[in-house]
Amino acid sequence: MSETQTNTAEFGRQAEPPKPAAAKTASEALRPEKGTPPPSSRRSRASRNQIVVFMNLVVSLVMLMVIAAGVAVYIGKEAFNAPGPATVAKTFLVKEGTGTAQIAAQLEQNDLISDALIFRLGHRAYGGDETLKAGEYEVPAGASMRDIIKLLQSGKSIMHSLTIPEGLTVAQALRRIADNDALSGAMPSEIPPEGSLAADTQRFTRGADRKTMIAKMQQQQQALIDEVWAKRAPDLPLADVNEFVTLASIVEKETGVDSERPHVASVFVNRLRKKMRLQSDPTIIYGLFGGAGKPADRPIYQSDIEKPTPYNTYVINGLPPTPIANPGRAALEAVANPLQTDDLYFVADGTGGHVFASSLDEHNRNVARWRAMQKQQDGDAAKTGDGTAQ
8 A cells, every 4th residue: 555545544444434333221320420539638537536636625725724824813803902901900919830721711710801811812922921920919900911921021029018017026026017918927936035127117029928027127126236336335334235226226116206215315324323223114014024015004103113024124123134125226325425414314295205304303394294284185185075165
């Protein structure tokens, strides 16, 4: 076959029309044709992975917890700084060794704070390294938890005071200490020596120990006695410190006027030098009643002057064996450096003071004037009591 014939034959084959499609049944016509399947999705499979689902849950929970914690901190901080529930100032006692949890619970029980847990957390967060100190505190009305923490950290507790006036005996001073309900602890089993307690005002916090206070008062008095005794005049007719304190206690009981004490001391020093009896009324009372003191309704009788006791200076020579009271600084200093006089007598002047004399005659005249004045005062009092005009 020639080349022309060959091309003609190929052309004829190329130009041959397509065969008609084979007929399909109804079910085959409805069946979808096969196509290219979609590519598989790795992300879709990973999202369905159990680990990823769990981690998503954990993250969600953590976020919720963070949000809740933030809200709780905000609410707690607001409550910590907000005014407290107390509408009036109250006292609050923190005892030694009390922990923060117990303090918080007690504050809540006393309606000083609204929530003990917030107080404890606030103390941990804002309290720093300072602890809450023992003591009795006055918490102002409406004080916030922050305010209360600062107050308890300051240690500025309420201070109580106990005054032991000059001239009280040791027994009388101990009675005041025992009766003070701001103090705690038992009294000492042995009574301290007469004249050995400081006549002063003691400052203390509630719960202070009674024995500790008494020991402190003894130390203060001994320090004062040593200080004044070291500065005494060189020619005093006193054998030792005990005689010095004893005479100072008599001066203390004889007059309450500070300016008079050196003058009264000079009278007793002059009498000791002349070997005269001191003849001090307070020594009669101490000899009869001891440290308990004379009952207020018990007068001194003439017969008391002659009753022999170791303390009655109308009967004994020289000084009593011990002090008759606790002398203060003014009386001690008056005896250590008495006024330089020749006086041997003194008597009340009716105005709270005394009038002094160097001779018995002068003294008797002063006594007569005092008795006349006393008689006049008694008469005036009787008239007033009867309802008569003064």
